[in-house]
Amino acid sequence: MSFALLFSGQGTQHPAMLPWLAHDDRVRDTCARLGIDDWRSALADPAWAELNDHAQTLLTGLALAAWDQLAPFVPPPAAVAGYSVGELAAFSVAGVIAPDTAAALARLRARAMDRCAARVPGGLLSVSGLSEPGLAQLRAEAGAELAIRNGSANVIVGGPLAALDTAERIAMAAGAQCKRLRVHVASHTSWMQEAADSFSHALAAVPFRAPRIALFSNAADRIRNADSARAALAGQIAQTVRWDECMENVMARQVHCVLEIGPGQALVRMWNQRCPTVPARACDDFRSAAAVAAWLNSHAEP
Template identity: 80%
Template structure:
Protein backbone atom coordinates (compact mmCIF):
# COMPACT_ATOMS: atom_id res chain seq x y z
CA UNK A 1 0.00 0.00 0.00
CA UNK A 2 1.25 3.51 -0.81
CA UNK A 3 -0.92 6.28 0.58
CA UNK A 4 -0.52 9.82 1.86
CA UNK A 5 -2.05 11.43 4.94
CA UNK A 6 -3.34 15.00 4.91
CA UNK A 7 -4.40 16.60 8.21
CA UNK A 8 -7.11 19.27 7.97
CA UNK A 9 -6.95 22.80 9.32
CA UNK A 10 -9.67 24.71 11.13
CA UNK A 11 -12.78 26.35 9.75
CA UNK A 12 -14.93 23.36 8.81
CA UNK A 13 -15.32 21.75 12.24
CA UNK A 14 -18.85 20.50 12.91
CA UNK A 15 -20.65 18.38 15.53
CA UNK A 16 -21.07 15.33 13.24
CA UNK A 17 -17.43 15.15 12.15
CA UNK A 18 -15.54 11.86 12.47
CA UNK A 19 -18.70 9.85 13.25
CA UNK A 20 -16.69 6.67 13.86
CA UNK A 21 -14.25 8.15 16.38
CA UNK A 22 -14.12 6.29 19.69
CA UNK A 23 -13.92 8.13 23.00
CA UNK A 24 -10.34 7.17 23.89
CA UNK A 25 -7.71 8.60 26.24
CA UNK A 26 -6.64 11.30 23.77
CA UNK A 27 -10.23 12.45 23.30
CA UNK A 28 -10.84 12.52 27.04
CA UNK A 29 -7.61 14.45 27.65
CA UNK A 30 -8.63 16.96 24.98
CA UNK A 31 -12.03 17.46 26.62
CA UNK A 32 -10.37 17.96 30.00
CA UNK A 33 -8.02 20.54 28.50
CA UNK A 34 -11.01 22.39 27.02
CA UNK A 35 -13.10 22.07 30.18
CA UNK A 36 -15.98 20.28 28.42
CA UNK A 37 -17.72 16.93 28.81
CA UNK A 38 -18.96 16.36 25.25
CA UNK A 39 -17.04 17.85 22.33
CA UNK A 40 -19.87 17.29 19.85
CA UNK A 41 -22.27 19.20 22.07
CA UNK A 42 -19.71 22.01 22.42
CA UNK A 43 -19.23 22.22 18.65
CA UNK A 44 -22.96 22.78 18.19
CA UNK A 45 -22.44 26.28 19.62
CA UNK A 46 -20.92 28.43 16.84
CA UNK A 47 -19.52 31.01 19.21
CA UNK A 48 -17.59 28.26 21.02
CA UNK A 49 -16.54 26.38 17.89
CA UNK A 50 -15.12 29.45 16.18
CA UNK A 51 -12.87 30.54 19.03
CA UNK A 52 -9.29 30.10 17.92
CA UNK A 53 -8.09 28.44 21.13
CA UNK A 54 -11.00 26.01 21.22
CA UNK A 55 -10.70 25.11 17.53
CA UNK A 56 -6.95 24.51 17.52
CA UNK A 57 -7.02 22.43 20.70
CA UNK A 58 -10.03 20.40 19.58
CA UNK A 59 -8.93 19.74 16.00
CA UNK A 60 -5.43 18.71 17.03
CA UNK A 61 -6.73 16.39 19.72
CA UNK A 62 -9.31 14.78 17.44
CA UNK A 63 -6.84 14.35 14.57
CA UNK A 64 -4.34 12.70 16.89
CA UNK A 65 -7.03 10.39 18.25
CA UNK A 66 -8.30 9.55 14.77
CA UNK A 67 -4.87 8.62 13.48
CA UNK A 68 -4.12 6.72 16.68
CA UNK A 69 -7.20 4.57 16.08
CA UNK A 70 -6.48 4.09 12.37
CA UNK A 71 -2.73 3.44 12.48
CA UNK A 72 -2.92 -0.12 13.92
CA UNK A 73 -5.06 -1.12 10.93
CA UNK A 74 -2.65 0.21 8.29
CA UNK A 75 0.88 0.18 7.00
CA UNK A 76 2.83 3.42 7.57
CA UNK A 77 1.95 6.24 5.14
CA UNK A 78 4.28 7.06 2.27
CA UNK A 79 3.99 10.81 2.90
CA UNK A 80 2.38 13.16 5.40
CA UNK A 81 1.42 16.85 5.41
CA UNK A 82 -0.84 19.07 7.49
CA UNK A 83 -2.81 22.17 6.54
CA UNK A 84 -2.19 25.09 8.91
CA UNK A 85 -2.79 23.83 12.49
CA UNK A 86 -3.03 20.35 10.96
CA UNK A 87 0.76 20.38 10.95
CA UNK A 88 0.81 19.57 14.67
CA UNK A 89 -0.94 16.25 14.06
CA UNK A 90 1.03 15.67 10.85
CA UNK A 91 4.37 16.11 12.60
CA UNK A 92 3.19 13.67 15.27
CA UNK A 93 2.04 11.11 12.69
CA UNK A 94 5.48 11.39 11.06
CA UNK A 95 7.22 10.65 14.38
CA UNK A 96 8.67 14.12 15.01
CA UNK A 97 6.77 14.65 18.29
CA UNK A 98 4.57 12.27 20.24
CA UNK A 99 0.80 12.66 20.39
CA UNK A 100 0.75 13.92 23.97
CA UNK A 101 3.25 16.64 23.14
CA UNK A 102 1.37 17.68 19.98
CA UNK A 103 -1.89 17.91 21.92
CA UNK A 104 -0.27 20.09 24.60
CA UNK A 105 1.29 22.39 22.00
CA UNK A 106 -2.04 23.21 20.31
CA UNK A 107 -3.39 25.55 23.03
CA UNK A 108 0.04 27.16 23.37
CA UNK A 109 0.10 27.87 19.62
CA UNK A 110 -3.41 29.32 19.80
CA UNK A 111 -2.56 31.44 22.84
CA UNK A 112 0.46 32.96 21.07
CA UNK A 113 -1.71 33.80 18.06
CA UNK A 114 -4.54 35.24 20.15
CA UNK A 115 -2.11 37.50 22.05
CA UNK A 116 -0.85 38.77 18.72
CA UNK A 117 -4.38 39.25 17.35
CA UNK A 118 -5.37 41.27 20.41
CA UNK A 119 -3.05 44.02 19.14
CA UNK A 120 -4.07 43.63 15.49
CA UNK A 121 -7.51 41.97 15.04
CA UNK A 122 -7.80 40.22 11.71
CA UNK A 123 -9.07 37.26 9.78
CA UNK A 124 -8.98 35.32 6.53
CA UNK A 125 -10.85 35.53 3.24
CA UNK A 126 -10.97 32.75 0.63
CA UNK A 127 -11.04 34.09 -2.93
CA UNK A 128 -11.33 32.22 -6.23
CA UNK A 129 -12.87 32.45 -9.66
CA UNK A 130 -10.68 35.17 -11.18
CA UNK A 131 -7.23 35.21 -12.74
CA UNK A 132 -4.04 35.09 -10.72
CA UNK A 133 -3.26 38.62 -11.90
CA UNK A 134 -6.59 39.95 -10.61
CA UNK A 135 -6.13 38.13 -7.31
CA UNK A 136 -2.78 39.82 -6.83
CA UNK A 137 -4.25 43.19 -7.76
CA UNK A 138 -7.02 42.66 -5.22
CA UNK A 139 -4.54 41.69 -2.53
CA UNK A 140 -2.37 44.76 -3.05
CA UNK A 141 -5.21 47.26 -3.33
CA UNK A 142 -6.95 45.93 -0.22
CA UNK A 143 -3.74 45.90 1.81
CA UNK A 144 -3.81 42.17 2.57
CA UNK A 145 -1.22 39.40 2.49
CA UNK A 146 -1.30 35.97 0.88
CA UNK A 147 -2.01 33.58 3.75
CA UNK A 148 -2.64 30.31 1.89
CA UNK A 149 -2.08 29.35 -1.72
CA UNK A 150 -4.23 26.39 -2.74
CA UNK A 151 -3.69 26.96 -6.47
CA UNK A 152 -2.93 29.72 -8.94
CA UNK A 153 -6.49 31.03 -8.87
CA UNK A 154 -7.58 29.88 -5.41
CA UNK A 155 -6.07 31.67 -2.45
CA UNK A 156 -6.79 32.78 1.08
CA UNK A 157 -5.94 36.36 1.96
CA UNK A 158 -5.31 37.57 5.48
CA UNK A 159 -5.13 40.86 7.28
CA UNK A 160 -7.02 43.44 9.36
CA UNK A 161 -10.82 43.40 9.51
CA UNK A 162 -11.27 46.68 7.63
CA UNK A 163 -9.03 45.47 4.80
CA UNK A 164 -10.96 42.22 4.59
CA UNK A 165 -14.22 44.15 4.30
CA UNK A 166 -12.74 46.21 1.47
CA UNK A 167 -11.49 43.06 -0.24
CA UNK A 168 -14.95 41.47 -0.14
CA UNK A 169 -16.44 44.48 -1.93
CA UNK A 170 -13.62 44.51 -4.49
CA UNK A 171 -13.94 40.76 -5.08
CA UNK A 172 -17.66 41.10 -5.73
CA UNK A 173 -16.98 43.83 -8.29
CA UNK A 174 -14.50 41.54 -10.05
CA UNK A 175 -16.97 38.66 -10.14
CA UNK A 176 -14.88 36.54 -7.78
CA UNK A 177 -16.23 34.05 -5.27
CA UNK A 178 -15.21 34.91 -1.73
CA UNK A 179 -15.91 33.45 1.70
CA UNK A 180 -14.90 34.81 5.09
CA UNK A 181 -13.38 31.95 7.06
CA UNK A 182 -14.53 31.05 10.56
CA UNK A 183 -11.31 32.26 12.19
CA UNK A 184 -10.52 35.46 14.04
CA UNK A 185 -6.78 35.80 13.43
CA UNK A 186 -4.77 36.71 10.34
CA UNK A 187 -2.96 33.36 10.31
CA UNK A 188 0.07 32.86 8.06
CA UNK A 189 0.68 36.55 7.49
CA UNK A 190 3.26 39.02 8.86
CA UNK A 191 0.66 40.18 11.40
CA UNK A 192 1.42 36.91 13.23
CA UNK A 193 5.20 37.40 13.37
CA UNK A 194 5.26 37.90 17.15
CA UNK A 195 3.20 34.72 17.58
CA UNK A 196 5.67 32.76 15.44
CA UNK A 197 8.57 34.05 17.51
CA UNK A 198 6.77 33.20 20.75
CA UNK A 199 5.92 29.69 19.57
CA UNK A 200 9.51 29.21 18.43
CA UNK A 201 10.64 29.86 22.01
CA UNK A 202 8.10 27.31 23.24
CA UNK A 203 9.32 24.69 20.75
CA UNK A 204 12.93 25.24 21.80
CA UNK A 205 12.07 23.42 25.04
CA UNK A 206 10.41 20.47 23.29
CA UNK A 207 12.27 17.28 22.23
CA UNK A 208 12.02 16.75 18.45
CA UNK A 209 13.07 13.75 16.36
CA UNK A 210 13.76 13.36 12.66
CA UNK A 211 10.67 12.24 10.72
CA UNK A 212 10.18 8.51 10.39
CA UNK A 213 8.28 8.94 7.11
CA UNK A 214 8.39 11.54 4.34
CA UNK A 215 7.03 14.79 5.79
CA UNK A 216 6.25 18.01 3.92
CA UNK A 217 5.82 21.38 5.60
CA UNK A 218 3.69 24.41 4.73
CA UNK A 219 6.73 26.67 5.14
CA UNK A 220 9.80 24.50 4.68
CA UNK A 221 9.25 21.93 1.92
CA UNK A 222 10.44 18.44 2.96
CA UNK A 223 11.41 18.09 6.61
CA UNK A 224 14.48 15.88 7.02
CA UNK A 225 15.71 16.48 10.57
CA UNK A 226 14.62 17.67 14.00
CA UNK A 227 16.10 21.15 13.62
CA UNK A 228 14.27 21.95 10.39
CA UNK A 229 11.06 20.50 11.86
CA UNK A 230 11.24 22.83 14.86
CA UNK A 231 11.94 25.87 12.67
CA UNK A 232 9.17 25.09 10.15
CA UNK A 233 6.47 24.41 12.74
CA UNK A 234 6.89 27.87 14.22
CA UNK A 235 7.60 29.75 10.99
CA UNK A 236 4.38 28.68 9.27
CA UNK A 237 2.32 30.74 11.72
CA UNK A 238 3.48 33.92 9.96
CA UNK A 239 4.34 32.61 6.49
CA UNK A 240 2.25 31.71 3.48
CA UNK A 241 0.96 28.13 3.48
CA UNK A 242 2.08 26.80 0.10
CA UNK A 243 -0.48 24.03 -0.03
CA UNK A 244 -0.30 23.67 -3.79
CA UNK A 245 3.40 22.83 -3.43
CA UNK A 246 2.67 20.38 -0.61
CA UNK A 247 0.22 18.55 -2.88
CA UNK A 248 2.68 18.54 -5.78
CA UNK A 249 5.45 17.18 -3.55
CA UNK A 250 3.23 14.38 -2.31
CA UNK A 251 2.03 13.53 -5.81
CA UNK A 252 5.67 13.22 -6.88
CA UNK A 253 6.01 10.36 -4.37
CA UNK A 254 3.64 8.39 -6.65
CA UNK A 255 1.17 7.53 -3.92
CA UNK A 256 -1.82 5.42 -4.95
CA UNK A 257 -4.40 7.24 -2.81
CA UNK A 258 -4.78 9.98 -0.21
CA UNK A 259 -6.65 10.13 3.10
CA UNK A 260 -7.72 13.38 4.74
CA UNK A 261 -7.90 13.22 8.54
CA UNK A 262 -10.08 15.88 10.13
CA UNK A 263 -13.37 17.70 9.56
CA UNK A 264 -15.03 17.98 6.17
CA UNK A 265 -13.64 17.16 2.74
CA UNK A 266 -11.85 20.38 1.76
CA UNK A 267 -8.39 18.88 1.32
CA UNK A 268 -9.56 15.72 -0.43
CA UNK A 269 -11.69 17.85 -2.77
CA UNK A 270 -8.71 20.07 -3.63
CA UNK A 271 -6.57 16.99 -4.23
CA UNK A 272 -9.14 15.35 -6.52
CA UNK A 273 -9.43 18.52 -8.56
CA UNK A 274 -5.66 18.75 -8.96
CA UNK A 275 -4.89 15.04 -9.41
CA UNK A 276 -8.06 13.27 -10.59
CA UNK A 277 -6.25 9.99 -11.34
CA UNK A 278 -5.11 9.53 -7.72
CA UNK A 279 -8.23 9.19 -5.52
CA UNK A 280 -8.59 11.01 -2.22
CA UNK A 281 -11.20 10.47 0.46
CA UNK A 282 -11.84 12.09 3.83
CA UNK A 283 -12.35 10.41 7.18
CA UNK A 284 -15.69 12.22 7.33
CA UNK A 285 -16.85 10.09 4.37
CA UNK A 286 -16.84 6.87 6.42
CA UNK A 287 -18.83 5.38 9.27
CA UNK A 288 -16.07 3.21 10.77
CA UNK A 289 -12.30 2.95 11.04
CA UNK A 290 -12.57 -0.50 9.45
CA UNK A 291 -14.25 1.02 6.38
CA UNK A 292 -11.42 3.53 6.03
CA UNK A 293 -8.85 0.77 6.26
CA UNK A 294 -10.74 -1.29 3.70
CA UNK A 295 -10.77 1.61 1.25
CA UNK A 296 -7.07 2.23 1.67
CA UNK A 297 -6.29 -1.47 1.36
CA UNK A 298 -8.31 -1.61 -1.87
CA UNK A 299 -5.62 0.63 -3.35
CA UNK A 300 -2.74 -1.51 -2.11
CA UNK A 301 0.11 -2.17 -4.47
CA UNK A 302 -0.59 -5.28 -6.58
Protein backbone atom coordinates in the same frame (compact mmCIF):
# COMPACT_ATOMS: atom_id res chain seq x y z
CA MET B 1 1.08 -0.41 -0.23
CA SER B 2 1.44 3.33 -0.56
CA PHE B 3 -0.86 6.07 0.70
CA ALA B 4 -0.61 9.60 2.06
CA LEU B 5 -2.27 11.23 5.05
CA LEU B 6 -3.43 14.85 4.93
CA PHE B 7 -4.51 16.51 8.18
CA SER B 8 -7.18 19.20 7.96
CA GLY B 9 -6.97 22.73 9.31
CA GLN B 10 -9.60 24.60 11.27
CA GLY B 11 -12.70 26.35 10.01
CA THR B 12 -14.92 23.42 9.03
CA GLN B 13 -15.26 21.73 12.43
CA HIS B 14 -18.80 20.50 13.15
CA PRO B 15 -20.57 18.25 15.70
CA ALA B 16 -21.03 15.33 13.28
CA MET B 17 -17.41 15.19 12.12
CA LEU B 18 -15.52 11.89 12.40
CA PRO B 19 -18.77 9.98 13.04
CA TRP B 20 -16.91 6.74 13.79
CA LEU B 21 -14.47 8.16 16.33
CA ALA B 22 -14.55 6.21 19.61
CA HIS B 23 -14.34 8.04 22.93
CA ASP B 24 -10.91 6.66 23.83
CA ASP B 25 -8.22 7.92 26.21
CA ARG B 26 -6.88 10.49 23.74
CA VAL B 27 -10.34 11.91 23.12
CA ARG B 28 -10.91 12.05 26.87
CA ASP B 29 -7.57 13.80 27.32
CA THR B 30 -8.53 16.34 24.67
CA CYS B 31 -11.85 17.03 26.39
CA ALA B 32 -10.05 17.41 29.72
CA ARG B 33 -7.66 19.97 28.23
CA LEU B 34 -10.69 21.98 27.10
CA GLY B 35 -12.71 21.51 30.29
CA ILE B 36 -15.61 19.80 28.52
CA ASP B 37 -17.31 16.41 28.83
CA ASP B 38 -18.59 15.93 25.27
CA TRP B 39 -16.81 17.53 22.33
CA ARG B 40 -19.75 17.02 19.97
CA SER B 41 -22.07 18.94 22.29
CA ALA B 42 -19.44 21.66 22.64
CA LEU B 43 -19.13 22.03 18.85
CA ALA B 44 -22.90 22.51 18.61
CA ASP B 45 -22.31 25.99 20.04
CA PRO B 46 -20.83 28.03 17.14
CA ALA B 47 -19.41 30.65 19.49
CA TRP B 48 -17.46 27.96 21.36
CA ALA B 49 -16.42 26.12 18.21
CA GLU B 50 -14.93 29.17 16.51
CA LEU B 51 -12.66 30.23 19.35
CA ASN B 52 -9.10 29.74 18.18
CA ASP B 53 -7.96 28.03 21.37
CA HIS B 54 -10.85 25.57 21.29
CA ALA B 55 -10.58 24.79 17.58
CA GLN B 56 -6.83 24.20 17.43
CA THR B 57 -6.69 22.13 20.62
CA LEU B 58 -9.72 20.04 19.66
CA LEU B 59 -8.73 19.37 16.06
CA THR B 60 -5.19 18.35 16.96
CA GLY B 61 -6.37 15.95 19.67
CA LEU B 62 -9.13 14.41 17.55
CA ALA B 63 -6.87 13.98 14.52
CA LEU B 64 -4.33 12.12 16.64
CA ALA B 65 -7.09 10.00 18.18
CA ALA B 66 -8.45 9.16 14.72
CA TRP B 67 -5.04 8.00 13.51
CA ASP B 68 -4.50 5.99 16.72
CA GLN B 69 -7.74 4.14 15.99
CA LEU B 70 -6.89 3.52 12.32
CA ALA B 71 -3.19 2.71 12.58
CA PRO B 72 -3.55 -0.91 13.84
CA PHE B 73 -5.43 -1.85 10.66
CA VAL B 74 -3.26 -0.24 7.98
CA PRO B 75 0.46 0.02 7.18
CA PRO B 76 2.38 3.27 7.84
CA PRO B 77 1.73 6.05 5.33
CA ALA B 78 4.29 6.85 2.65
CA ALA B 79 3.86 10.61 3.07
CA VAL B 80 2.25 13.01 5.53
CA ALA B 81 1.28 16.69 5.38
CA GLY B 82 -0.96 18.98 7.41
CA TYR B 83 -2.89 22.10 6.46
CA SER B 84 -2.16 25.00 8.84
CA VAL B 85 -2.74 23.72 12.40
CA GLY B 86 -3.04 20.25 10.86
CA GLU B 87 0.76 20.28 10.77
CA LEU B 88 0.90 19.53 14.49
CA ALA B 89 -0.85 16.19 13.98
CA ALA B 90 1.15 15.51 10.81
CA PHE B 91 4.49 16.13 12.53
CA SER B 92 3.43 13.83 15.37
CA VAL B 93 2.36 10.99 13.06
CA ALA B 94 5.68 11.36 11.22
CA GLY B 95 7.50 10.82 14.53
CA VAL B 96 8.85 14.35 14.99
CA ILE B 97 7.01 15.12 18.25
CA ALA B 98 5.10 12.98 20.72
CA PRO B 99 1.29 13.05 20.52
CA ASP B 100 0.95 14.60 23.98
CA THR B 101 3.46 17.25 22.96
CA ALA B 102 1.48 18.07 19.82
CA ALA B 103 -1.70 18.42 21.88
CA ALA B 104 -0.01 20.80 24.33
CA LEU B 105 1.57 22.82 21.52
CA ALA B 106 -1.82 23.36 19.87
CA ARG B 107 -2.94 25.42 22.85
CA LEU B 108 0.32 27.39 22.99
CA ARG B 109 0.05 28.13 19.26
CA ALA B 110 -3.55 29.27 19.50
CA ARG B 111 -2.94 31.52 22.48
CA ALA B 112 0.10 33.14 20.88
CA MET B 113 -2.01 33.92 17.80
CA ASP B 114 -4.88 35.22 19.91
CA ARG B 115 -2.56 37.71 21.62
CA CYS B 116 -1.69 39.16 18.22
CA ALA B 117 -5.33 39.23 17.17
CA ALA B 118 -6.30 41.08 20.35
CA ARG B 119 -4.12 43.98 19.21
CA VAL B 120 -5.08 43.83 15.52
CA PRO B 121 -8.38 41.95 14.97
CA GLY B 122 -8.31 40.15 11.67
CA GLY B 123 -9.34 37.08 9.73
CA LEU B 124 -9.20 35.18 6.46
CA LEU B 125 -11.07 35.49 3.17
CA SER B 126 -11.24 32.79 0.51
CA VAL B 127 -11.05 34.19 -3.04
CA SER B 128 -11.42 32.19 -6.25
CA GLY B 129 -11.81 33.18 -9.87
CA LEU B 130 -9.25 36.00 -10.12
CA SER B 131 -6.11 35.95 -12.24
CA GLU B 132 -2.68 36.23 -10.64
CA PRO B 133 -2.41 39.93 -11.65
CA GLY B 134 -5.92 40.51 -10.32
CA LEU B 135 -5.05 38.91 -6.98
CA ALA B 136 -1.88 40.95 -6.72
CA GLN B 137 -3.82 44.15 -7.39
CA LEU B 138 -6.49 43.16 -4.85
CA ARG B 139 -3.90 42.61 -2.13
CA ALA B 140 -2.15 45.88 -2.89
CA GLU B 141 -5.33 47.94 -2.89
CA ALA B 142 -6.86 46.30 0.17
CA GLY B 143 -3.69 46.05 2.25
CA ALA B 144 -4.18 42.29 2.68
CA GLU B 145 -1.62 39.50 2.33
CA LEU B 146 -1.58 36.07 0.71
CA ALA B 147 -2.19 33.65 3.60
CA ILE B 148 -2.77 30.34 1.83
CA ARG B 149 -2.09 29.34 -1.75
CA ASN B 150 -4.25 26.38 -2.76
CA GLY B 151 -3.82 26.92 -6.49
CA SER B 152 -3.27 29.69 -9.00
CA ALA B 153 -6.91 30.83 -8.86
CA ASN B 154 -7.86 29.57 -5.41
CA VAL B 155 -6.26 31.49 -2.56
CA ILE B 156 -6.96 32.77 0.92
CA VAL B 157 -5.99 36.29 1.88
CA GLY B 158 -5.58 37.51 5.42
CA GLY B 159 -5.31 40.77 7.29
CA PRO B 160 -7.09 43.21 9.57
CA LEU B 161 -10.89 43.32 9.32
CA ALA B 162 -10.94 46.57 7.37
CA ALA B 163 -8.53 45.13 4.81
CA LEU B 164 -10.72 42.06 4.39
CA ASP B 165 -13.83 44.22 3.91
CA THR B 166 -12.04 46.09 1.13
CA ALA B 167 -10.65 42.91 -0.42
CA GLU B 168 -14.09 41.30 -0.48
CA ARG B 169 -15.65 44.36 -2.10
CA ILE B 170 -12.96 44.53 -4.81
CA ALA B 171 -13.10 40.79 -5.49
CA MET B 172 -16.89 40.69 -5.76
CA ALA B 173 -16.87 43.66 -8.12
CA ALA B 174 -14.39 41.76 -10.32
CA GLY B 175 -16.68 38.71 -10.44
CA ALA B 176 -14.75 36.52 -7.98
CA GLN B 177 -16.27 34.16 -5.44
CA CYS B 178 -15.54 35.07 -1.83
CA LYS B 179 -16.17 33.53 1.57
CA ARG B 180 -15.15 34.63 5.05
CA LEU B 181 -13.60 31.74 6.94
CA ARG B 182 -14.53 30.78 10.49
CA VAL B 183 -11.10 31.87 11.70
CA HIS B 184 -10.77 35.10 13.66
CA VAL B 185 -7.04 35.71 13.31
CA ALA B 186 -4.96 36.78 10.30
CA SER B 187 -3.18 33.43 10.18
CA HIS B 188 -0.11 33.02 7.97
CA THR B 189 0.46 36.76 7.50
CA SER B 190 2.94 39.23 8.92
CA TRP B 191 0.36 40.30 11.52
CA MET B 192 1.18 36.98 13.24
CA GLN B 193 4.96 37.50 13.36
CA GLU B 194 5.00 38.05 17.11
CA ALA B 195 3.09 34.79 17.55
CA ALA B 196 5.58 32.96 15.32
CA ASP B 197 8.47 34.33 17.39
CA SER B 198 6.77 33.36 20.65
CA PHE B 199 6.03 29.83 19.38
CA SER B 200 9.60 29.47 18.13
CA HIS B 201 10.87 30.30 21.61
CA ALA B 202 8.56 27.67 23.13
CA LEU B 203 9.66 25.03 20.60
CA ALA B 204 13.31 25.50 21.51
CA ALA B 205 12.69 23.57 24.74
CA VAL B 206 10.68 20.76 23.11
CA PRO B 207 12.32 17.44 22.10
CA PHE B 208 12.14 17.02 18.31
CA ARG B 209 13.31 14.09 16.18
CA ALA B 210 13.92 13.57 12.48
CA PRO B 211 10.77 12.29 10.73
CA ARG B 212 10.40 8.55 10.15
CA ILE B 213 8.03 9.18 7.22
CA ALA B 214 8.29 11.60 4.29
CA LEU B 215 6.92 14.82 5.82
CA PHE B 216 6.05 17.93 3.86
CA SER B 217 5.67 21.38 5.38
CA ASN B 218 3.47 24.35 4.50
CA ALA B 219 6.52 26.63 4.62
CA ALA B 220 9.64 24.54 4.05
CA ASP B 221 9.00 21.71 1.57
CA ARG B 222 10.28 18.34 2.90
CA ILE B 223 11.30 18.17 6.57
CA ARG B 224 14.42 16.09 7.08
CA ASN B 225 15.68 16.88 10.59
CA ALA B 226 14.66 18.24 13.97
CA ASP B 227 15.99 21.77 13.43
CA SER B 228 14.13 22.27 10.16
CA ALA B 229 10.97 20.88 11.79
CA ARG B 230 11.13 23.47 14.59
CA ALA B 231 11.72 26.30 12.14
CA ALA B 232 8.89 25.19 9.86
CA LEU B 233 6.27 24.79 12.60
CA ALA B 234 6.95 28.27 13.94
CA GLY B 235 7.51 29.96 10.60
CA GLN B 236 4.24 28.92 8.99
CA ILE B 237 2.25 30.93 11.55
CA ALA B 238 3.38 34.14 9.83
CA GLN B 239 4.21 32.85 6.33
CA THR B 240 2.10 31.85 3.35
CA VAL B 241 0.88 28.25 3.44
CA ARG B 242 1.99 26.79 0.10
CA TRP B 243 -0.57 24.01 -0.01
CA ASP B 244 -0.35 23.71 -3.80
CA GLU B 245 3.32 22.77 -3.41
CA CYS B 246 2.50 20.35 -0.59
CA MET B 247 0.13 18.51 -2.89
CA GLU B 248 2.74 18.37 -5.65
CA ASN B 249 5.34 17.04 -3.20
CA VAL B 250 2.99 14.33 -1.97
CA MET B 251 2.06 13.40 -5.54
CA ALA B 252 5.76 13.04 -6.36
CA ARG B 253 5.94 10.19 -3.83
CA GLN B 254 3.75 8.22 -6.28
CA VAL B 255 1.20 7.29 -3.66
CA HIS B 256 -1.78 5.20 -4.75
CA CYS B 257 -4.41 6.98 -2.65
CA VAL B 258 -4.87 9.79 -0.13
CA LEU B 259 -6.83 10.01 3.12
CA GLU B 260 -7.85 13.27 4.79
CA ILE B 261 -8.13 13.13 8.58
CA GLY B 262 -10.18 15.92 10.13
CA PRO B 263 -13.45 17.73 9.57
CA GLY B 264 -15.06 17.95 6.16
CA GLN B 265 -13.63 17.20 2.71
CA ALA B 266 -11.87 20.46 1.79
CA LEU B 267 -8.44 18.92 1.26
CA VAL B 268 -9.90 15.99 -0.66
CA ARG B 269 -11.73 18.34 -3.03
CA MET B 270 -8.53 20.28 -3.73
CA TRP B 271 -6.59 17.05 -4.21
CA ASN B 272 -9.14 15.58 -6.62
CA GLN B 273 -9.13 18.75 -8.69
CA ARG B 274 -5.35 18.82 -8.90
CA CYS B 275 -4.50 15.09 -8.98
CA PRO B 276 -7.60 13.29 -10.32
CA THR B 277 -5.73 10.08 -11.18
CA VAL B 278 -5.00 9.34 -7.50
CA PRO B 279 -8.18 8.65 -5.50
CA ALA B 280 -8.73 10.56 -2.27
CA ARG B 281 -11.34 10.26 0.47
CA ALA B 282 -12.01 11.98 3.78
CA CYS B 283 -12.55 10.30 7.13
CA ASP B 284 -15.86 12.16 7.34
CA ASP B 285 -17.10 10.04 4.40
CA PHE B 286 -17.17 6.83 6.46
CA ARG B 287 -19.30 5.42 9.28
CA SER B 288 -16.67 3.21 10.92
CA ALA B 289 -12.92 2.93 11.36
CA ALA B 290 -13.13 -0.50 9.72
CA ALA B 291 -14.64 1.07 6.60
CA VAL B 292 -11.86 3.66 6.41
CA ALA B 293 -9.23 0.94 6.77
CA ALA B 294 -10.94 -1.25 4.16
CA TRP B 295 -10.93 1.60 1.64
CA LEU B 296 -7.27 2.37 2.31
CA ASN B 297 -6.25 -1.28 2.06
CA SER B 298 -8.14 -1.78 -1.18
CA HIS B 299 -6.78 1.36 -2.90
CA ALA B 300 -3.22 1.53 -1.62
CA GLU B 301 -2.10 -1.55 -3.57
CA PRO B 302 0.03 -0.91 -6.68
